[in-house]
Amino acid sequence: xxxxxxxxxxxxxxxxxxxxxxxxxxxxxxxxxxxxxxxxxxxxxxxxxxxxxxxxxxxxxxxxxxxxxxxxxxxxxxxxxxxxxxxxxxxxxxxxxxxxxxxxxxxxxxxxxxxxxxxxxxxxxxxxxxxxxxxxxxxxxxxxxxxxxxxxxxxxxxxxxxxxxxxxxxxxxxxxxxxxxxxxxxxxxxxxxxxxxxxxxxxxxxxxxxxxxxxxxxxxxxxxxxxxxxxxxxxxxxxxxxxxxxxxxxxxxxxxxxxxxxxxxxxxxxxxxxxxxxxxxxxxxxxxxxxxxxxxxxxxxxxxxxxxxxxxxxxxxxxxxxxxxxxxxxxxxxxxxxxxxxxxxxxxxxxxxxxxxxxxxxxxxxxxxxxxxxxxxxxxxxxxxxxxxxxxxxxxxxxxxxxxxxxxxxxxxxxxxxxxxxxxxxxxxxxxxxxxxxxxxxxxxxxxxxxxxxxxxxxxxxxxxxxxxxxxxxxxxxxxxxx
Amino acid sequence: xxxxxxxxxxxxxxxxxxxxxxxxxxxxxxxxxxxxxxxxxxxxxxxxxxxxxxxxxxxxxxxxxxxxxxxxxxxxxxxxxxxxxxxxxxxxxxxxxxxxxxxxxxxxxxxxxxxxxxxxxxxxxxxxxxxxxxxxxxxxxxxxxxxxxxxxxxxxxxxxxxxxxxxxxxxxxxxxxxxxxxxxxxxxxxxxxxxxxxxxxxxxxxxxxxxxxxxxxxxxxxxxxxxxxxxxxxxxxxxxxxxxxxxxxxxxxxxxxxxxxxxxxxxxxxxxxxxxxxxxxxxxxxxxxxxxxxxxxxxxxxxxxxxxxxxxxxxxxxxxxxxxxxxxxxxxxxxxxxxxxxxxxxxxxxxxxxxxxxxxxxxxxxxxxxxxxxxxxxxxxxxxxxxxxxxxxxxxxxxxxxxxxxxxxxxxxxxxxxxxxxxxxxxxxxxxxxxxxxxxxxxxxxxxxxxxxxxxxxxxxxxxxxxxxxxxxxxxxxxxxxxxxxxxx
Numbered sequence: 001x002x003x004x005x006x007x008x009x010x011x012x013x014x015x016x017x018x019x020x021x022x023x024x025x026x027x028x029x030x031x032x033x034x035x036x037x038x039x040x041x042x043x044x045x046x047x048x049x050x051x052x053x054x055x056x057x058x059x060x061x062x063x064x065x066x067x068x069x070x071x072x073x074x075x076x077x078x079x080x081x082x083x084x085x086x087x088x089x090x091x092x093x094x095x096x097x098x099x100x101x102x103x104x105x106x107x108x109x110x111x112x113x114x115x116x117x118x119x120x121x122x123x124x125x126x127x128x129x130x131x132x133x134x135x136x137x138x139x140x141x142x143x144x145x146x147x148x149x150x151x152x153x154x155x156x157x158x159x160x161x162x163x164x165x166x167x168x169x170x171x172x173x174x175x176x177x178x179x180x181x182x183x184x185x186x187x188x189x190x191x192x193x194x195x196x197x198x199x200x201x202x203x204x205x206x207x208x209x210x211x212x213x214x215x216x217x218x219x220x221x222x223x224x225x226x227x228x229x230x231x232x233x234x235x236x237x238x239x240x241x242x243x244x245x246x247x248x249x250x251x252x253x254x255x256x257x258x259x260x261x262x263x264x265x266x267x268x269x270x271x272x273x274x275x276x277x278x279x280x281x282x283x284x285x286x287x288x289x290x291x292x293x294x295x296x297x298x299x300x301x302x303x304x305x306x307x308x309x310x311x312x313x314x315x316x317x318x319x320x321x322x323x324x325x326x327x328x329x330x331x332x333x334x335x336x337x338x339x340x341x342x343x344x345x346x347x348x349x350x351x352x353x354x355x356x357x358x359x360x361x362x363x364x365x366x367x368x369x370x371x372x373x374x375x376x377x378x379x380x381x382x383x384x385x386x387x388x389x390x391x392x393x394x395x396x397x398x399x400x401x402x403x404x405x406x407x408x409x410x411x412x413x414x415x416x417x418x419x420x421x422x423x424x425x426x427x428x429x430x431x432x433x434x435x436x437x438x439x440x441x442x443x444x445x446x447x448x449x450x451x452x453x454x455x456x457x458x459x460x461x462x463x464x465x466x467x468x469x470x471x472x473x474x475x476x477x478x479x480x481x482x483x
Numbered sequence: 484x485x486x487x488x489x490x491x492x493x494x495x496x497x498x499x500x501x502x503x504x505x506x507x508x509x510x511x512x513x514x515x516x517x518x519x520x521x522x523x524x525x526x527x528x529x530x531x532x533x534x535x536x537x538x539x540x541x542x543x544x545x546x547x548x549x550x551x552x553x554x555x556x557x558x559x560x561x562x563x564x565x566x567x568x569x570x571x572x573x574x575x576x577x578x579x580x581x582x583x584x585x586x587x588x589x590x591x592x593x594x595x596x597x598x599x600x601x602x603x604x605x606x607x608x609x610x611x612x613x614x615x616x617x618x619x620x621x622x623x624x625x626x627x628x629x630x631x632x633x634x635x636x637x638x639x640x641x642x643x644x645x646x647x648x649x650x651x652x653x654x655x656x657x658x659x660x661x662x663x664x665x666x667x668x669x670x671x672x673x674x675x676x677x678x679x680x681x682x683x684x685x686x687x688x689x690x691x692x693x694x695x696x697x698x699x700x701x702x703x704x705x706x707x708x709x710x711x712x713x714x715x716x717x718x719x720x721x722x723x724x725x726x727x728x729x730x731x732x733x734x735x736x737x738x739x740x741x742x743x744x745x746x747x748x749x750x751x752x753x754x755x756x757x758x759x760x761x762x763x764x765x766x767x768x769x770x771x772x773x774x775x776x777x778x779x780x781x782x783x784x785x786x787x788x789x790x791x792x793x794x795x796x797x798x799x800x801x802x803x804x805x806x807x808x809x810x811x812x813x814x815x816x817x818x819x820x821x822x823x824x825x826x827x828x829x830x831x832x833x834x835x836x837x838x839x840x841x842x843x844x845x846x847x848x849x850x851x852x853x854x855x856x857x858x859x860x861x862x863x864x865x866x867x868x869x870x871x872x873x874x875x876x877x878x879x880x881x882x883x884x885x886x887x888x889x890x891x892x893x894x895x896x897x898x899x900x901x902x903x904x905x906x907x908x909x910x911x912x913x914x915x916x917x918x919x920x921x922x923x924x925x926x927x928x929x930x931x932x933x934x935x936x937x938x939x940x941x942x943x944x945x946x947x948x949x950x951x952x953x954x955x956x957x958x959x960x961x962x963x964x965x966x967x968x969x970x971x972x
Contacts, residue, residue, distance in 0.1 A: 068712075072711060073711050073752055076711050078723070080724075081724065081809065090815075093625075093626075096614075100619060100620060115625030118619045128616065129612060132611055133611065136604065137599055139556070140558070140559075140604070141799075142558075142799050143558060143799075144558040144793065144797065150552065150909060151558070153553065153555070154554070154578070178824055179823040180655050183658070204822055208687055212686060212687055245528055319616055319617050320651060333531065339680075340654055340655075344680070345791075345799060348799050350829070439816045439818045441663060
């Protein structure tokens, strides 16, 4: 039995050796000797390839059935449209019963008004009212259409020419709302991929414009030129493609959120990095410079060096709306890409004629600007040693900003203290001041404070009374708080 | 839905192709020219690169005189159009001192409040003397006057909601409100033909945006089901909230929104509705209360109602009407309320007076007359234009009627020929409308008399034949009894 198995084994071995010794198995192809083992390897290779080509196991995809979608829709519970109203959300501002001039009537009482940005005291001016009345009788109130569709009235064109003439630029373009000026101008010039360097204290309208433009934005510390320089270095170090990339610096002349003034001469020196400058002059046109032409006049910078100047006219010029000015290329481009210009009705004609009259009055009476400067200096002197509050704005700015010397650390408590001071001052001294309010959408993190808008129409006694009452209020409320 | 005839589509494509080719040729020569002269950019990147402003430079500038025509009178039924001339082939236009009196078919003057009005204007002048043209401060600082509070109460009762808040510009209302109501993690579903202000507001909010087919509630339902089932993109978390944004009348088509069906769909899927009644408030509905009144929708079903005062009330500004809590919240946090100058007091007085006239509270029936007249005028004009063979869009009762032009050459032809015959019309082309669908948009007003409309129809018929825009066959005219009387069916 064993010998038969051994014989069979030997026979099969002889067979295999014979098969592997076949002349074809001993062929030499391309100098490689093909032994019989290569057939086995070829078979293995085929087996491996077959296994690899098999699809790996994936669970089959099953789309949701209609019933499942119905269940999901039934289960879903949306959040309420607005959060629940807390007590501090129910703030009611004082209702004025007369024009918002330096003396106004609130709740039947006469108050000294520091809450309106009426810097040159043009509210209630005879000439302004006359020009408005004649415009109302001729044109009605509204303009009933966007600029491209029978909404362009000759006063608009006259107003644009007048503003450009006043500031020394070739042309300007008029917007119907101050807030929409910046958030239409920025997306018209800055597109995706461009680089913008902006101050962290710019107001909401500029922030919204930066967000809508989808460009890369880098913020630098508020009004800090070293921070600006280092940010510019950082941003230009990364990008060498200067030819196609548009770059902008966005600053405000007088910051609405803090009363600081931007040092324009240093910013102009930084233009060597090839950045265009976008300047918002809402609070400085009609205020800074010896004839009121704004920050460029104050620092002696020729206006051609600033590429784009925007401003809201609801401050010194005592009218509504806004304008944007620059080279003629800048203006023409905005007429077809500024969304607030193209898709919205134009400024009511009586407001445009009010703007023209306001500029005329300003040019004829440069003494208004001098009076405003004196008033600011007086107020500064009177408020310089107030207990618990410190002056945080620039001495030349028409917005006088008072900040808490020792903030409590919680923003809500700070705001409550400031509002208490404002309420006390209104009740006891009939002075109307405002504690700064901030929207939940605002990304600015500068500390809040009390704002006083100084006007050229305020008299010395008004200012002195304001200082005294604020002194008393701060002493009373802040002392109470520290106890 | 607009269905463009086959031959017209071909010719329009050919025209645009030709214009494009010529534009490229001129650009090529310009590049060669500029290569000789050095550029004065001094290392700065140009404001517009290459093809970004190709459309403006090569197509729009050729017909620039049809847009932005200045007028030197109030935008009433008859206006004085200032004549302009150009020395450099339409690149810059200069004004002359001459003007021509034309019939105005382009201003948004639905109820005729555009010019000086016997009830409104004396009151406006009085409020101007009392409150001065501007308050120079935002609503929370020193810009709230008794007039503003009265205005908000008046608007809220007119629209039919508990409370309202008013802003100085309609465009800014949309841009500043949508980011407050919804943020990242929310979904905005908006109609495909919504206005630019809504698109801007939606983008500014940071929420995800989805679009549904224009005025199709079935597609809206499909999109809602899909989105709720899928959740947020990539994380698949459930959406925080969903807002559906629609308009009352779409200004480029003149169609009314299918509000009852859309409200039903949104209620079923628990989405919030935001209705933009910029063109429909004051102009449609039996007492002028807008598309809700016309279509019989209860105002409590619409969560946020927005509108503007520029069109029917002859003033400026926008409003939001909603529940008391909504308005309280908006007053607390909306940036346009906290930072922007409040609406000009004379403009506010104009709105209050206009609303009083519409409701008949001024002691006369002028309001009811105006509303009846605009309805009659719109229906008459539309039916006559359709009988003549023009392709007119829009629903019945809507005062906006676009007439299709299609070809780019017909745009300036129609506009300039009408101006020669003393009619001022508004023509709309790309980018406000799709490239192929250029149109002339007529806005009817209650201050147009029957003679004005008949004159306009005569001129349109003549110009239409000359320019070739009667795309449909005209109906045969019924025999006339007297001149000037056309029998209506």
